[in-house]
Amino acid sequence: MEVKLERKDAADWSYRGEGAANIVLAYTGSSPAFIGKVTRIAKKERNGSPKCDSNQSVLTEEERLLWRDVQELVASPTKEIAEQIYTQLVMSPLLGPKHVDAGMRVPVAREFLECVEKNVIKQRPPWRVDVSTFDMERDSVIIMSDHSLFPGGVLGDGSCISVEIKPKCGFLPLSKFMAEGNSVKRSTTRFRMHQILKLREQEERIHKAIKDLYNTPQNNFRVFLNGSLIFGGSGGGTEKTNAVVGKAFEDMLEGIIQAEDGLRTMSFIQLVGETVYCSRVLDELLEVQKFDNFDIEGAIHAYYNIVSQPCAVCQQLDEAGLPHRCSSLHSIHMDESLKIVKDYLIAATAKDCSLMISFRPTEDGEFGSPYSHVYLQSTNQSFNYKVNFIDLDLRPLKKMEDYYELDKKILNSYSRIL
Numbered sequence: 001m002e003v004k005l006e007r008k009d010a011a012d013w014s015y016r017g018e019g020a021a022n023i024v025l026a027y028t029g030s031s032p033a034f035i036g037k038v039t040r041i042a043k044k045e046r047n048g049s050p051k052c053d054s055n056q057s058v059l060t061e062e063e064r065l066l067w068r069d070v071q072e073l074v075a076s077p078t079k080e081i082a083e084q085i086y087t088q089l090v091m092s093p094l095l096g097p098k099h100v101d102a103g104m105r106v107p108v109a110r111e112f113l114e115c116v117e118k119n120v121i122k123q124r125p126p127w128r129v130d131v132s133t134f135d136m137e138r139d140s141v142i143i144m145s146d147h148s149l150f151p152g153g154v155l156g157d158g159s160c161i162s163v164e165i166k167p168k169c170g171f172l173p174l175s176k177f178m179a180e181g182n183s184v185k186r187s188t189t190r191f192r193m194h195q196i197l198k199l200r201e202q203e204e205r206i207h208k209a210i211k212d213l214y215n216t217p218q219n220n221f222r223v224f225l226n227g228s229l230i231f232g233g234s235g236g237g238t239e240k241t242n243a244v245v246g247k248a249f250e251d252m253l254e255g256i257i258q259a260e261d262g263l264r265t266m267s268f269i270q271l272v273g274e275t276v277y278c279s280r281v282l283d284e285l286l287e288v289q290k291f292d293n294f295d296i297e298g299a300i301h302a303y304y305n306i307v308s309q310p311c312a313v314c315q316q317l318d319e320a321g322l323p324h325r326c327s328s329l330h331s332i333h334m335d336e337s338l339k340i341v342k343d344y345l346i347a348a349t350a351k352d353c354s355l356m357i358s359f360r361p362t363e364d365g366e367f368g369s370p371y372s373h374v375y376l377q378s379t380n381q382s383f384n385y386k387v388n389f390i391d392l393d394l395r396p397l398k399k400m401e402d403y404y405e406l407d408k409k410i411l412n413s414y415s416r417i418l
């Protein structure tokens with residue numbers, strides 16, 4: 001596409017949401033090229049380095065080794081291109097191309113980014129504004145389909161309702177490289193244990209705002225009606241939102257779920273459950289999450305092999321006199337280390353991505369729709385649905401050290417409540 005987003009285009013983009021690394025804006029203008037699209041713009045830490053430093057070379061030497069069988073990724077001249085190629089060539093074949101949209105890159109003027117940043121600042125959660133801002137060094141952004149809508153927009157009176165689910169890790173690790181003292185990992189999910197740590201850190205930080213913890217469903221579940229958030233927070237975490245609750249949510253479902261007052265929310269939840277089940281999309285995701293079959297307690301040793309540094313973990317375990325079987329991981333072939341870490345990082349992407357599932361009531365006599373169908377027995381209704389994975393970003397190799405530290409922190413915090 002031969003367009004560049006300039007300052008004059010900024011007014012056509014409105015805030016949709018954000019995570020730790022990107023801000024997402026929805027198009028509200030009238031250019032046919034952008035109708036039904038969102039843009040995903042990289043952020044950088046305020047007063048710090050970008051989440052992805054655009055001045056750094058795209059991949060480090062070790063990362064180029066790790067991804068050597070994906071030549072296009074290794075040869076990517078910019079981070080945006082690398083991200084897009086990773087989604088397209090690594091994650092999409094694993095999760096199914098039908099459910100993955102790598103988007104397209106569109107050049108942007110710095111003035112566009114500056115102007116959009118000013119326009120949306122009031123809608124951003126203050127705690128995200130405090131830590132991150134737009135990365136003004138970027139010269140392109142990703143444009144992709146708005147997965148909370150069906151292409152072609154809202155049909156007739158038919159509304160489109162979407163849910164966003166961040167499932168996180170769906171299996172319990174079995175790796176023999178996990179320390180005996182950490183056996184709780186075999187029976188309790190990381191998600192559950194991590195919530196305890198987050199709650200503790202949150203409590204320590206914002207004691208006075210404790211009631212927000214009850215009122216907001218973090219970043220694991222959101223609902224959009226015709227592209228507007230109606231349940232859940234827009235920026236992740238525990239911020240207050242304008243989204244509706246309880247009775248108001250029930251009322252909003254009126255045009256979509258044909259159930260009696262008071263029963264629509266339950267039917268809607270049934271619809272989501274049924275779709276997740278029959279699309280089998282979580283099974284596909286789980287398979288990719290299971291690429292992590294050494295657990296971070298095993299994979300970290302392969303990481304030290306790759307970066308050719310003495311293993312800080314073995315050193316600590318030895319100094320503490322803790323028995324472990326990890327030394328054997330330092331005598332494996334380099335190719336094996338590369339495979340362990342590559343698979344771990346692919347699994348990390350799959351453990352953090354989200355799913356967007358959109359529904360619209362099936363039109364009478366509709367034939368040849370490219371979308372799948374689901375039948376909601378409780379209301380005798382049929383819906384078209386589509387499923388998309390979002391946020392399939394490449395993890396930097398260096399993050400292996402953070403993963404190991406966070407794992408320890410989660411276990412320490414959990415052991416305090418046992």
Ligand SMILES: O=P(O)(O)O[C@@H]1[C@@H](OP(=O)(O)O)[C@H](OP(=O)(O)O)[C@H](O)[C@H](OP(=O)(O)O)[C@H]1OP(=O)(O)O
Binds near residue numbers: 020
């Ligand atoms: O480590 P986790 O499980 O806390 O996941 C991080 C997410 O936290 P949450 O889902 O809220 O627990 C975190 O999400 P939030 O900032 O909490 O919205 C990010 O998605 C982070 O990814 P990135 O490395 O910044 O691209 C995620 O980091 P990765 O582990 O996926 O690298």
Ligand SMILES: Nc1ncnc2c1ncn2[C@@H]1O[C@H](COP(=O)(O)OP(=O)(O)OP(=O)(O)O)[C@@H](O)[C@H]1O
Binds near residue numbers: 017018020021147354
């Ligand atoms: N293609 C899309 N269509 C509709 N909404 C989207 C799309 N992509 C992202 N969003 C919305 O924007 C939010 C932020 O996007 P995304 O998860 O990609 O950000 P991120 O910073 O990469 O997240 P993370 O914190 O996991 O790193 C999503 O939670 C979702 O609500």
Ligand SMILES: [Zn+2]
Binds near residue numbers: 312315326330
């Ligand atoms: Zn080691």
